[in-house]
Amino acid sequence: MIDSHCHLENQDYDKDREGLIENCRKEMDAIITCCANPKNLDLSLQLVEKYRGFVFLTAGLHPIHIEEFSEEEKENYFAKLEENKEKMVGIGECGLDYHWIKNEKLREKQKQFFLDHIKLAKRLKLPLVIHSRKAEKECLEILKEQNAKNVLLHFFSNQKLREEVATTNYYVSLNTAILRSKGVRQILKTLGTGRIMTETDAPWMGFGERNTPLAVKKVIEKTAQLEKKTSEEIDRTTTNNAIKFFNL
Numbered sequence: 608m609i610d611s612h613c614h615l616e617n618q619d620y621d622k623d624r625e626g627l628i629e630n631c632r633k634e635m636d637a638i639i640t641c642c643a644n645p646k647n648l649d650l651s652l653q654l655v656e657k658y659r660g661f662v663f664l665t666a667g668l669h670p671i672h673i674e675e676f677s678e679e680e681k682e683n684y685f686a687k688l689e690e691n692k693e694k695m696v697g698i699g700e701c702g703l704d705y706h707w708i709k710n711e712k713l714r715e716k717q718k719q720f721f722l723d724h725i726k727l728a729k730r731l732k733l734p735l736v737i738h739s740r741k742a743e744k745e746c747l748e749i750l751k752e753q754n755a756k757n758v759l760l761h762f763f764s765n766q767k768l769r770e771e772v773a774t775t776n777y778y779v780s781l782n783t784a785i786l787r788s789k790g791v792r793q794i795l796k797t798l799g800t801g802r803i804m805t806e807t808d809a810p811w812m813g814f815g816e817r818n819t820p821l822a823v824k825k826v827i828e829k830t831a832q833l834e835k836k837t838s839e840e841i842d843r844t845t846t847n848n849a850i851k852f853f854n855l
């Protein structure tokens with residue numbers, strides 16, 4: 608069982624982070640935490656060192672945070688990522704978010720930062736983790752234009768684009784949205800389990816209770832039910848997909 612995308616650095620876990628990770632370790636194979644804000648990187652790196660072989664790291668600048676950072680700050684952050692590339696398994700989340708960012712100038716800046724992330728991923732030979740919200744089409748276009756190779760579309764729910772995603776070799780990670788979102792279920796139906804991973808996006812994406820990496824269990828159970836397979840089969844497939852994709 609692998610949570611391929613969550614945010615262990617989040618302040619929601621400040622009071623019980625270590626206990627939570629220890630609990631996860633009893634049941635899970637790995638957690639991939641996503642550092643989405645340069646301010647969290649030191650904590651992310653500490654977690655990776657402390658839980659070596661269990662907590663893995665992807666890092667980027669989330670598109671909703673770009674307003675807070677200058678070009679220079681981004682470059683400094685990227686330099687730090689490059690220094691620590693041995694401790695990372697991916698770049699991101701990065702991408703476009705037109706849901707929260709409506710200002711045209713900021714959208715341009717998002718695009719520029721997204722392109723910079725793609726370049727960084729190529730330079731460091733790491734896969735990309737993509738956040739796309741209300742800008743899925745634009746994200747896919749950019750990824751294709753840039754000839755991005757190893758791509759995980761995190762929490763991708765635009766069912767209109769599922770056929771297009773099926774023609775790529777991109778992976779998609781499913782979270783608890785599958786419990787209620789028809790769009791996500793359609794994507795699973797179209798892609799099958801060959802390029803699917805499980806994630807939680809915790810602590811975001813509440814589902815009536817506190818979200819933690821352990822919620823991948825719910826995602827696996829629902830996926831198994833929809834695919835008419837056993838939870839064990841889905842667990843094995845999604846775990847292997849994540850191991851292969853991130854080279855864990």
Ligand SMILES: [Zn+2]
Pocket residue numbers: 612613614641700808
């Ligand atoms: Zn996220």
